[in-house]
Each structure stands twice: as structure tokens, then as C-alpha cells.
Amino acid sequence: MDYAISDIHGCYKTLQALIHKINTISTDNTFYFLGDYIDRGPNSKQVLDFLIELKQNRNTINIIRGNHEQMMLKTYHHGKLDDYKLWKQNGSEQTCKDFNIPQGVLNIKEYIPSHYIDFIESLPHYIETKNYFLVHGGFNFQCPDPFSDFESMLWTRYNNYDEKFTKGKTIIHGHTAIPVKEIIENLKSKTKIFSIDSGCVYKQIPFLGYLSALNLNTMKLISVENIDF
Template sequence: MKRTLVISDIHGELQKFEQLLKKMEYNHEEDQLILLGDYVDRGPNAKEVLEKVIKLKENGARVLKGNHEDLMIKALTTDVERAWNHWVMLCGGDATLYSYGFSEENIAVNEEDFKKPVLQSDILQKHLEFIQSLELYIETPEYIFVHAGVEPTTPISETDPHLLIWIRDVFHKGYTGEKTVIFGHTETNSLHNDTENNNVYFGSNRIIGIDGGAVYGGQLNCLELPSQKVFSVK
């Protein structure tokens, strides 16, 4: 492969995703595409993004699970009220369900007597099975690719999967490993400590954050390796 191309945190922003793939002239026969998770929630086209991701994986892309996929799985495969409310009310799961054609009435629950809505959708079931099968990290001789980061003092193969998709400051400030970690999850404007800066973050401790906050009006970033060239769309 001539290039490795890494994208994270698409969050239902299909148009930006397609524009970015075009801008970086992605060719599945020559490039290794790696997607770091969070394809769903908050943005308008989660279903269509997942359809696109499935096709890209069929053509050789490596696809990781993010914390929003994990929230979606827990909300839709269990009857736990907290899991449902956390995903739908706090984390943008309602936008994901709307993309599958469900209405606000379809997903409403009785707060006094919780009963998860019955949501019939073959395509949703197919997508659930897909995201349940996704890997959590990729490790190469030079890099670690992961959604949120790694626990600095624990080998990644022994790390609690929850940390790989949720960790923030402990990783950002404490990582001292030899391999460069490419991650999403935390918007780069917070890593830059600049609300206007959504560019890729190159940390001095070999961490590279690429989540440009696309769904919040920021930008969708792609990091090209080994050149470290960046492509972005707003």
C-alpha cells in the first residue's frame, strides 16, 4: 500500500465523509484506509454512513469501534433504562434512529414505567451485527490506531476495552510509549486549547489526535501516513 489514510468521528456527516474521500483521492487498491469509530449519533445520516463504511470494509478498509457504537449496541440489545436514556437523550442516539426512519413518537418511553420501544428494521439489525463485530485497535511496528487512546501503564492487549473507547486526559498527558498513537474521540480544539482550532493535533509525546469536531461545525480530518499530510473538509 502506498498510503495509510486515517479518519475518525464521522458522526452521521455523510456529505463531509464523501467529500473527504474524494479530496484525498482514496483508491482501495493502493491505499489502506483506517476508520477509528463513531460513525453514528448527533449527525443526520448515521444509517447512510454505516452503509458506506460496510462497503469500504468489504473493499479492504480496517474499521474500529467507537464509544458511540458501543452505546448504540447497549441501548438496542439490552432492556436497561439507563443505557437507552444515555444513548437517546444525551449522546445523539435519537438522530441515529431518525436516520432509520423512526419518529419521535416511535422512540418515546414512559419515564414512570420504562419499557424499551420495539423498533423493527432489518437494516438496523444488519448494522447492529456489523458494529458488534468491529475490532478495538490496530497495532503495527510503528503505530497504534485506537478510538480514544491507551492506558499508559498497561499493554494494549491487556487493557480494559472500555478504556480504549473512552479514555481522555490520563492518556493525553501520561502516554510515554515508543509507538505513535493515532486516535479520535477527543476534539482537537480541546487538545489545542483553542476553540477555533480543529486541525490535527500532533502531541510532543507521540500522540496524534484527528477528531476535528465535524458534527459540531468543525471539520472532518484525514491523516495520511507516513507523510503526516492532512486533508480536511468543513
């Protein structure tokens, strides 16, 4: 079976609960993780450690870059105030705590071991399979080459569909949180683009606060409530 999971946001315990509900990770299952593993939640470093180990030990694990990983990279490489502010505005505080980065420090290189950065830099912006495009945010089909617009893949929330580029394949993405019930209703429709982000880290918002996995073979959604908060 093939599964897609998005927007874990440091919620390690919830991720483990979801994997247990799926019935563990095995060589018979292929997993696609669609970005945003860090920030806002309590265990960003632990989530990264788990994914790094998974990727090293199994060739059925596919991991895509999200906008939160990109913000971390930009702050790491450039140390600019604007990059730091943008990352902080988007929930970097807990990630910085995980790596023992003092508040207000722009040069974070000495605090984050390089293998985390190497891992994030190795992550593609999207993956194409026989039936799907998997991406964090979406694609900009107004661009002459949507598959070169990496910024849109990370940040866009206004998705459309252009069969000229997608060849009839379905787009699965995260980034934009919607209630589980709405995701399930969307999956029943004939649309060719779906968000599977059920707002795991937003437990305080009504109808959100779930982490979901989409079975790409059956198009059935598997969800667990956040247990990290």
C-alpha cells in the same frame, strides 16, 4: 498511502468530500476509520451503509469501534432505560430517525436490521500496525494490561504514553475534538500521541466543524469543512 479518519458522526456528504480531496479510495490506499460513525449528524445509516460496503469489497479498509457504536449495541441488546438515556444524551435522536425508531422505544431490535449489529460487533477496539496504535479514545496505562481495558479505549480523554506497552509506536486516536490548527501544531511536535478529531459535527463551535484525514506516511493532515449542515 495510509490514512486515518475519525468521528464522522453521520456526516456522509462531508465524508465523501474528504475522500474526493484525498483522491478517492483505491486498492493503493489503506484506510483506518477510528470510530463514531453514528449520532448527532443527519445521515448515520448512510455512513454505516457506506462503510459496510467498503469493508466487504476491499481488504485495505480497517474500521474500529467507537463509544457511540457501543452505546447503540448496549441499547440494542439490553433495552435498559439507563443505556437508552446515555445514548440519547449523546446524540442518538438522528440515528433513531434514520432507522424509524419511535421516540422513547427501548426495544429497538425490530427496527435495526441485524446486519448492522453484526457489523458493529465485528469491529475491533484498536489496531496495531508497524508504526502505530490506532484507537478511538485511548489507552489506560494505569491498567496492568491496557489492551484489555476496552472501556477506556472507547471513552478515555486523558491520554498518557507508556513506552513499556507501546514499544515506541505512535498512538493515533479520535473522540476528543480539537481545532485543525492545533492538530497540525501537535503533529509538528515530538509527542507520541495525537487526536485527529477536528469536531466535524460541531460546526456551530468556533474553529471546529471539520472532518480530517491523517496521512500516516507523511503525517500531513487533510481537512474539509462540514457540508452536511
